Structure formats: C-alpha cells, structure tokens
Amino acid sequence: MLNFPRILTGEGVLLNAMTWLLQRISAALLLVVLGIHIWALYVFNTSEVISFSEARARLSSAPYVLLYVLLLFFGLFHAFNGVYTVMVDMGLKTRKTTIGILIILGTALFGIGVYSIIQFIM
C-alpha cells in the first residue's frame, strides 16, 4: 500500500494545519512580493499613467515574470483561503462545495492572470 506523507493525511480533505501554515507563509511572502509590485508601479515608475510598453519592458526579465506569477499565486491563495476562513467562522455548513467553488474561481483567476502576463511577454 502506498504510504502517503503525513502532510496529505489527517482529518478529511480539509488539512486545517496545512492551510493555516500556507496562509502564514503566503502572508509573509506577499509582504515582500506585493511590496516590490507597489514600489515598481508607484515609485520606480516615472510617468503618470502606466503604459503597455513600460509593463512589457519590466516583464522582459525572467525574475519579474517569476515575481508576478508568485504574486498571483500567493495573492489568490491568501485571498481565497481568507474568504473560506471567514465563511467557516460564520458557521458554514457546506464546506466541500464551497471549497470546490473557491478552487475553480481561484484557478480561473490564476489562468486569467497568467494569460495577462503572457500577453505582455509575447
């Protein structure tokens, strides 16, 4: 029989401890990644309105691409896990359905985000 690592086992599929931990890790990373994002847009950026060409220039370097993918991923995880937490706090009963919807929604937004990034690179 396959011996799954302990991380993937436990109570149901909810993995409370792991989502809690990921929420902390994503929070810590967002402090950095979002910080750079805002800094890049407001401080580093000289012109009044952000233009396509500027954005494209930034995204021509690999670290920036990575930065935005991470920002997207952790931002979405943090946001949607946060929403889920609020709902459970309020006494949510239909947990599995909600998780399903949130995952689909999150994945969709991630797809949209990645699509946008690709648009800049191409």
Add this chain to the structure above:
Amino acid sequence: MPSREMVASQRYKTNSQVWNAVGMWAWMLHRATGIGLVLYLILHATLISTSLISGAQSFNATLTMLMTNPVLHYMELLLVGAVIYHGLNGVRLLLFDIGIGFSKQKEIFWAAMVLGAIMWISVVVVKLS
C-alpha cells in the same frame, strides 16, 4: 435526566463582543480590509486581462481612463490604506504565530498604527503634490 433535559434551550443571544478593547477592533479592521482587498484583487485581475484582449491600445486606453479619473484617484488612497493596515496588522499576527508579543499585543498594535499612519500620510503627500 431532568437537569440536563430541562435546559431552557431558547437561546437569546446577547451582545457578546468586548467592544472597548484593542484586539477586537484590530480584528474587525483586518477582516474588513481583507474582504475589500479580495474584491479589489478580482476586479484588478479581470480588468487587466480584459483590457489586454485587444492588445496594447486597449490596455493603454483603459489605464489612462482609470488613472486619470479624479474619483478613482482618491479612492486609490483608501486602497493604499487598506494594504498598509492589513499588512502591518498581519505582521503583528505573524509575531503572535511565532510566539512573540502576547503580553504586549496592545502596544504592538499602536506601534504598527503609528508606523502605518506615517506610511499612509507620506503616500498621500506624494500623491496629492
């Protein structure tokens, strides 16, 4: 079992929160800004991506429209405030998570608020100048 079953089960919920305490307000604001930021994030991602569907021109047009709108210009200050609050209080919560500051939670909150106010005001000054 009379004493267990007699339970006057009609539950009359009274006001349970402790409103005159820092921790409660810190949490309320954290929730409020959090939900606000989620909504912004969804809006932000969809706007950027939809504007890119027809290429650079539409992107530039949308951004110019958004960034020159005076109402949105000021509303952005709110967004910045929310990010600063959520971030700084988030740092405070992370401190608790690694086991620091339980006896000084109120002091930490106010320190974070002072720092946040300085950050926000400097953004306001830069933005309005």
Add this chain to the structure above:
Amino acid sequence: MNEIKTDVLILGSGGAGLFAALHVYDSNPSLNVVLATKGLIGKCGCSRMVQGGMNVVLNPADSVEKHFMDTIKGGGFVNDQDLAYTLVSDAPKAVHELEVKVGCFFDRAEDGKIHQKAFAGQSFDRTVHVADLSGIQIIARLTDQVFRREDRIKILEETRGLDFLTTAEGDRVVGAVLADMRTGELIVVNAKVVIVATGGSSSMYKISAPSVDKTGDGMAMCFRAGAEFMDMEMMQFHPTGLLAGQSRLSGSVLEEGLRGAGGYLLNGLGERFMERYDPERMERSTRDRVARAGYMEIMAGRGTESGGVYLVMGHLGAEFVEKKFPGMCDRVRDIGKQLSSEPVEISPTSHFMMGGVKIDIHCQSTNMKNLVIAGEDSSGVHGANRLGGNGIGESVTFGRRAGDTAAALAEQNILRPYRQEQVEEITRRWMKFYKRTEGVDIYPIRDEIKNLMWDKVGVVREAKSLQEAMSRLEELLEVADQSFVTNRTLFRYNMEWNEIINTINWITVARMVSKSASLRTESRGSHYRSDFKETDNNKWLVNIYLKNKGNMEIETYIKPINATRFSAEEIIKANIKY
C-alpha cells in the same frame, strides 16, 4: 415526580463527593452512581475554596505518628483517635493518587520533589499546595476525572437534597428526595447506599468563610432522619478573615500560610497581641487560640475602628509576598488594599465544623444503615479544633474511603423500596411554602440567625447567652416554618424557596451547636466558655452526642473519647497545654 433508581447516591461535589464517585466507579465500574450537587459540579462548596493546602507526611524525616500527635494535640484530645489515625495514614495515599492518577500537579521544591510549606500548629512543614489557591486545582482535576466516568456517573447539577427516605423501622436509608432547582421539580432517588458529602453549616454566622450555598443541608437531613451526631459544639473560627464592611467578601479567609511564612498580627493600638496569649508560638499558634486572641482584643476595645485587627506582611518584602501569595494579594487588592505593603484589617471568621455525624473508620453512620458520611459532615477526626491543612485532607482521604465502602455496600445490598407516604410527607413539608398567599419574609429571619449565632454562640460563649440563643432558635424554627414564597407559580430557579430551606437547615444545625455548647462546661479547643475558662481533663475528656428524638427534639448523651492509641490517663499525665 421523577424517579431514579441507582446503586449509589452521592450528595455534594466537593473533594469528598467527587473522590467518592471516582472510588465507587473504580471499585466496580458496573455500579450506577447519581452525583447530586447544589451548585455546578465542582464549583460549589468549600473544597474548591481551599487555599493553603493539605497536610501529608511525605518526607522521611517526618512520620505519621508525629502528624497524628499534632492532630490530636491540636484537637484538644477529644478526637476519635481511630479516625485521626486514618486521616494521617491515608493522606499520603490520597496525595499520591491525586498526583499520579487524577493529574494534579503540586508545587515543587528546589530538588523537584513536592514542596511542603509551614502551617500553624505543626511540628513539621508538611503542607502540600498549589501556590495559595490549592483547591482550584484539586477540585478541577477531580471533576475532569468524573467527566471521564460519565457512562456510570449521572451528574445532577443545581439539585439539592431535601430529606432522606428511610425504611419503616427508621434505621436504614433507602434514598432521598431531591429538588432540581432549575425546574423546581422534586426527584425521588431510590438508592442502595447514600453518601453525604455536603459540608458544614458555618455560613450560619454573620462573618463566615464558606461559600454561600453551603448551608448544613446534609447535617440537617441526617438529623431529621435520626443519625447520631457528635462534638457539635466544636465550631472553628479562622483567625484571619478579611474584613470588608457589609460586603459578602467579608469573612473570606486569608490563608494560614501567611502566618506560617512570618506574617504577624497587630491590634488597634499597634501591639503584637499574640505575646499575651501564646508567647511561645505567637502567630503560628493553632487557629482556635489565634482566633480567640483576636476576638478578645476586639471585644476589649483594642481593635481597629471597624472592629478588626491587623495582619501585617510588609516586613517580608513586597516581592516575596506577591510571588508566594498571588491569590491573597489579588483578593486584598479587590478591596483597595495592598497586602504586600500595608496592614490589612481582619477578623475571626466562622470557618469549619469539627462536629457532625458520628462515623466509623469506614465512614458509615454508627446508627443508620447504608448511610455513608465523608468530609465536614462527619465528626471525630479533628476533635475540638482542626489544624489548617487537615480539612481538604479529611475530604479526600475519607472521600476515598466512603467510595470504597459504598461500592462494597452496594454489592452486598439489594435495592429496598421506599415508602410512598414518606415521599408525600417530604413533598408537603417543603412545598407548603408555595401554597400560602401570605406569611413570613425569610430574609430578615436569615439575617437574625446570623447575628444571633455570632453574638451568642460565637467565639466566646457563656451559659446565659447560649440559653437565650437556644430559646430564640426554637421560636425561629416555628417562624421559619411559616414563611412563604412571594411568587407562588415561579418554580424555576426560585432562590427564595431555596433560602427558606437553607434557613430551616441552618436553624436545625444551630440548635445542635448551641445545645451541645451549653452542655460542655469547660473550655477546650475552639469551644471557649467565658464562665468556664479552664480545660478540665478529668471530667471532660468525653464527647457529647446528639440525636433527634423523632419530633425534632434533641436527645443528648455523653461517652468517653475513643482513645485507642493515646489513652486518657496518658493525656492527663502529659498535661499538655493547648
């Protein structure tokens, strides 16, 4: 009316009641137990309020013989020596069980072993404790263990006992009628064995230490049922009760360890008055002496303005006091004073009843079958005065025994039927207060009893005042029986009805106390007669027994002490002053 059939009924959820429940279960897990308690489980009663700790012999340099001698010496030699010896020899087992099985964690000494602190009246530092609020830990952990055994232990919270059910011959208990205070409904519990662990009745005094729900219910029930009582004149006053004006905080005990640690007492003139009463042991003298000394200073006009004396801790250093006695410091801070730096006003406070139902070493009543008594409701362990730290000791050691005894009795006995007419009589007796449209207001009566007992049957007694108290108590028993409940249809959580029962129980116990006190024409331990100041070993090495004649009249008789280990001759020869 609800009816419950069970093997063992336990009244009370203090140290004795909870430990008894555990021991019934652990002796035989197939036995059903009903544990009825007047408040919330583990929260009502006085074991919870234990502060100082529990005396126990753990150190090889100490011995149970020394502890035994301290106990009977402190008790003025009228203890039942078999019971006193049971206490000291069972105590180490009880502490062991509390630590290893129940999960308490007592404070540790530098070497990691259980710490034992100094208490008054003892030849060795043997009091184990959890800071200065030991009872919380002991009772909370015992309660948790009862929760673990809920498959057999049915807990009835806020359910008080009203009266016992007996066989027609009257010598055997077959259950009890209880009242669920939340609904006002009566419950008949038909049981093979009944354990009474409801605690004493010290709250019948104006200034008193116990919790407000401890009103001598078990004792009054036992008296009405006909059980034999002993030593009822022995009423302990704690020397250091906090004085906080008319507030209910008044009388709450500031623990004995404060004096053990070196705190001293001053009168209103600033004199260290214990020099006059016990120059040798000073403030570390036994409770009866220190309490009496304080009382006499106050009576002689040397007290403080509000009628107390001072307890001084400041000289020990504020930091030390705060660290060793955080609970006491908090309590005193509640009334706006700093225990660690300023003198605090205190007064003797009614604390504990050494007397109670007469039991054998297996906690069985001597004249009622299937009635098991543990803790303060019983008599004989402490004699004329209880040492600080022996109280919770008695609760847990005799609670354990009571549980074992009850389990054995439940196995040997069948469930005997109760008499329906007795249930009806009891129902009439207690429900009649609802039937009246007018009658006596119970609260002024209650207040009068408290003042009466304090003034006339208090720290210092004399023939005249005792006589006055006795005749007034007879009247009050009649008057209280004429009281009524204001809202006749309000059965749910009716505190007024509850107070009527309390008051009648107080009077029932108070009658025994004053009667017994009037008979003992000498001073011994906590019983001090201003008209008989001397201790008379030749005549009074005896116990006074009391019993209900059947019509609430008290029958009394006197028997020599049970001196199986240290004979009366030896006591007289030793001529130890106490």
Add this chain to the structure above:
Amino acid sequence: MSLQEINVKIFRYDPEADVEPRFDSFTVPVIKNMAILDVVMYVQNYVDKTLAFRCSCRIGMCGSCAMYINGRPRLACRTQVSSLGTPDITIMPLPNLPIIRDLATDMEPFFEKWKKIKPFYVGKSELKDPVAIRPDSGEREFIDQMLDCITCGCCYGACSMVATNEEYLGPAALNRAYTLIADKRDAIRVERLKAVGRSYGVWRCHDQFNCAEVCPKKLVPTKSIQQLKKRCVLQKFGVFK
C-alpha cells in the same frame, strides 16, 4: 469616587414564560467594598425576590457568578462597584449560553466542549510516583500559570468566534487542552491534539484577545491556542509525538 447609590438595570427573562426579555431598574444604596454580587444579592434579598442568579464561593475561586456587566463579561464577586467608575450599571447574563432564568445561564454547551478535548489527565503507565520536576527547569512554567483556570466562562462569553460559530470549542477548553498536551506526564497527548486540530478547534482563533481581556485570572488563552497551533503543524510533519 464616592457614590451614595447606584442605578442598576438588570436583564430579566424567563424563557418559558416571557416572549421577550426586559430590563428592570433598581436603585441600590452603596456600601463599603460593594461588589456587583452584593448588588444582585441586595436586589434579590430585599427588593425583588424573584430575581435569579448564580453564585457560590463569592471570592473568585469557583467561577459561578460570571455575568455581562457594563459591556464585558466579569465575575460579579470580583467586580467592585467603584471600579466601574459610573453609577449606571447594566447587568446581563453571560453571552453565548442559553438562559435558564434572568442572570442564570446554562453552562452545558461550555462543558460539552470542555469534555470534547478529553479534559481528564491520563497518566503514562510507567509513572508510578509523582514526577520530580525542578521549578527552575522551566518545564512547567507556562502550564502552571494556565492551570489557574476556574471555568467561569467569561472568555467563552467574550469570544466573537464562539458567537458566530457554535461549534467552536472556545478559549477555556482549548486552554485546558494545552495544559494537558504540554504535560509530559500525559499519555494521550496526540489523541487530544487531533481533537483540537479539527476545524472547530484551534483554527477558529484569530488573535482577538477578547478572552485575555476579560479573564478574571489574567490568563492569556490566545497564547495557549498559539502553542497548540504550533504543535498541530509539527504533528502534521511528524515532529510532535
């Protein structure tokens, strides 16, 4: 501040007879060192005998008399009238619990949750005698402090997570779980940890500190809960055994 009398508004409700709760007002003369418990006792003894409330020890050891006094849960016996700084006092029953009558609440839900974490100590079978633990080893420092809980339910009544999620175990039960899980003498620590690691356990705590704010024993259950969260994560990685 020296007051002559106070105006007390007391919550009245009999779930079996009343449709809606009401407030009754009383004027109570102030005595020296008057606690809120003295106030309700005065009212019940001498003014309105039908009032219902609960109390036992009256000195802050039993935790029976927790009430919602002027906007926060407090022990009636340890709340001095003078400490409230106002002559207008509103007394309500402890929130988040069913009401039996007036100020007396049913603690059943509180103790049901208390029982869920298996609050009873189960000693390791090899421990035959009291364990020797030196006080300076620091092993018990935080546990002993948190063992001071008197289960008064103030924290339970103050917690907004209990208010919104009726399954949440609440601060007191989790704090008790911590004192056992951190106790090296205990034999079923992992089992307990799994119980508190469920969705209705520690994860519902969001560091509001309402519990610590109102605890009459000045405990900080938030800290116990954080310690439990840490152990839950460690347990997932197989580090906590």
